[in-house]
Amino acid sequence: MIIPNNKLGFHLKSLQSTMTTLLRGGRGNMGTSKPIMPEKMLVLYEHEACPYSRRVREVMTRLNLDYESRPSPHKGHVYRDELKELAGKAQVPFLIDDNTGDKILDSQAIIDHLFAHYSKKGSTSDKFKAPSGDNATLINKSASVVSMMRGVKAVHPEKNQARGKPNEPLHLYGFEASPFCRLVREKLSELEVGYINHNVAREQIQDVGGFGVRLNMGEYHPIKGGKRDHIMNDVMPDKLQFPYLIDPNTETKMFESKDIIKYLDKTYG
Known part of the structure; x- marks a missing residue:
């Protein structure tokens, strides 16, 4: 780890993560309020800094779909070994859709x-078609360079493999373009900890903002009957903030990326 794990290091990582969001031009921010959610959970083998995986995650946010992430970073074994067996090679992203019986290896085919x-x-919307749909273009790869210090390879592959998979997958609520959600996803990728990624995309202009401040000046109201409305009422009452982590293995529920990262290191590191 080139950047130290201290207060200054966290601020530097946050700045780098924000640069990734800026380089992506806002992709992975907005999504439909009423997604067509599959009956069976989609499964995605990926790792955070992969530009091709990022394209798929951005579309997942656009469609506001939940999915099971099985982090498969370089040097890892927890999910990467089974990826090799299922896909025939250790290449990400790889999607399994048990609703249609499809197993897909190519990012554009997945999209x-x-x-x-x-x-x-x-x-497929024109914005997401290759090559104009940014099939890992220079800008996308530059965004990955910003994340290359994190989320690319397993930090302690032997220890991660010895620990194995959590009894139950963790649950992470957020959206692709959030710099702070990205930091948590990078840590989960490094530790090879599987989780359910609950996309909670921004659905309207009133959802746009940062650091606890939104563009609308009055009381915030999500779109009635939308996904954010459901999350706000049933998952995190009275507070809509991301990232939000639920770990059913330890009955832990928490906000704040810095605290979540410390918890993941302590519990799974």
Whole structure:
């Protein structure tokens, strides 16, 4: 780890993570308020700094889909070994959709599949088509360079493998473009800890903001009947803040990326 794990290091990582968001031009921010959620959970083998995985996660946010992330960073074994067996090689992203019986290895093919089955339009939006849809272009790869110090390879592969998978997957609420959610995802990738990624995309202009401040000056109201409305009422009452982690293995529920990262290091590091 090149950047130290202290207060200054956290601020530097936050700045780098924000640069990734800026380089991506806001992709992974907005999404539909009423997603077409598959009956069976989608499974995605990925790692955080992979530009091709990022393209898929951005579409997951656009469609506001939940999925099980199985982090498969370089040098890792917890999920990467089974990835090799299932896909024939250790390449990410790799999607398993038990709703359709599909197993897909190519990022553009995954994106086309997601739009075909889980979008109201039923076809891939021009913004997400390759090559104009940014099939790991220079800008996307530059965004990955910013994250190269984190989330690329397993930190302690032998210890991670000895620990194995948690009895139950963790639950992370957030959205792709959030710099602070990204820091938590990077840590989960380093530790090879599987989790359910609950996308809670911004659904309207009133959702836009940062550091606890939104563009609307009055009382905040999510779109009635939308996904954020459900999350606000049923998951984190009276407070809509991301990232939000739930670990059913230890009955832990917590906000704040810095605190979550410390918890993950202590519990799974």
